[in-house]
Amino acid sequence: MKEKESSRLHPETLAIRTGIHRTQEQEHSEALFLTSSFVFDSAEEAADRFAGRAPGNIYARFTNPTLRALEERLAAMEGAEDCVATASGMAACLTVCMGTLQAGDHIVASRSLFGTTVQLLQKILGRFGVETSFVPLTDLDAWRAALRPSTRMLFLETPSNPLTEVGDLTALAELAHGHDALLVVDNCFCTPILQQPLAFGADLVLHSNTKYIDGQGRTLGGAICGSKALLEGPRNFVRTAGTSLSPFNAWVQCKGLETLALRMERHCANAAILAQWLQDRPEVEQVYYPGLADHPQADLVRKQQRLPGGILSFAVRGGQPTAWTLMDQLTLFSRTANLGDAKSTITHPASTTHSRISPEERAAAGIGDGLLRLSVGLEHVEDLRADLENAFCALSA
């Protein structure tokens, strides 16, 4: 599809109609290229392809038509010039840092990040001379105060995992660019259907394709979207270090993109109903959901997101014992660490996804022992509500 044409279309259409490269068989749906290497017609052509003088695939660690289809779709949906697919969301986080930073550089990151991202920034990149300062996502003064002459990246998730705080993308982009730094946004909770961070000034957008993009919890994958120039380093890192996505996973995720818009609408509608209902439960101390009228950044949610999302968290009175008992009573919600699945899932962040960060850091990030995260799936919402109600009733039995 021509660039001009694609910029007029909505993400819902781009998810279905971009990245189509038919073979001579003229297949309607994209083919799965399960091959690790590609054949050259001559020695000269091999040399030309390696030198970039001739088009064509070389080796699946860095070129594969199925992967390219996914990359083109995601880039178009995010309003980006290009996209690099990676083996997982964490591979995308690693690749973006290794592809744009060097020893001595400094990152300012939101302290409300997925626990493994905190580990990556603190424990792994820290060993290679890239230091990270963590600040409260919504405190712009804290972001500003944390900047150093060596700061080259601002990194955040919005809405955050698991407390659904919302960061001000326009303000943070201004801060980053005034300091010659990149604004990198993990857009995993929203997907480009609900939010396009590049439109608010972000430089690079990350995805864990494992979540809503696959949408049925079957594959791992990740992606980085942005300008061709900024993606040169990350693309070279994928080629060199092998943080590449498998063609099979890319093919599954291409299929996932085609139904993403419809699924996101249902995830959001179900989550909104459950969030309202949970607010009225006496066992619940607080509900965290961007769609609630009393969400602390409700104006930003309306500005940045088309819909509030399918993830919510709630804190139960009684801490961990109550949270665990409630979880164990549920029969429909799966007890699992994944999110963005057709199946609703429940997670106790303090003992699972965020267990590798210290109790002090968890407390500072507001992740208490009574907090539970729901990824609201595509089941009938009345069945989900009844499952939660039965579990709450069992608490007092």
Ligand SMILES: Cc1ncc(COP(=O)(O)O)c(C=O)c1O
């Ligand atoms: C917000 C966020 N970013 C990144 C990741 C990492 O993704 P993956 O599991 O595909 O490596 C996760 C995983 O849960 C996540 O929730």
